[in-house]
Amino acid sequence: MSTITLDLEDRLADTLARAAEASKKPLSVWVVERLKAAASEDLAAANGYPPGYWKLFSSMEENPGFEAPDREPVRAITALDQA
Secondary structure (H helix, E strand, C coil): CCCCCCCCCHHHHHHHHHHHHHCCCCHHHHHHHHHHHHHHHHHHHHCCCCCCHHHHHHHHHCCCCCCCCCCCCCCCCCCHHHC
């Protein structure tokens, strides 16, 4: 596992700590979740998906009547855990 050290302004550090506390998660867990989400969005955009794709996709998983439309030929993409 890797470690990242960030230099933050005090105000931002306090804001992040309060946000993590509000979600009842340790700051490190909260930050990792946010970084994964941001990286996922960036990779989705780099692979041609529109902004907010993953949020929309996860909402459709819960809809049993949803059928994915036909797509263009598939091309290789970089998975988040392989980036």
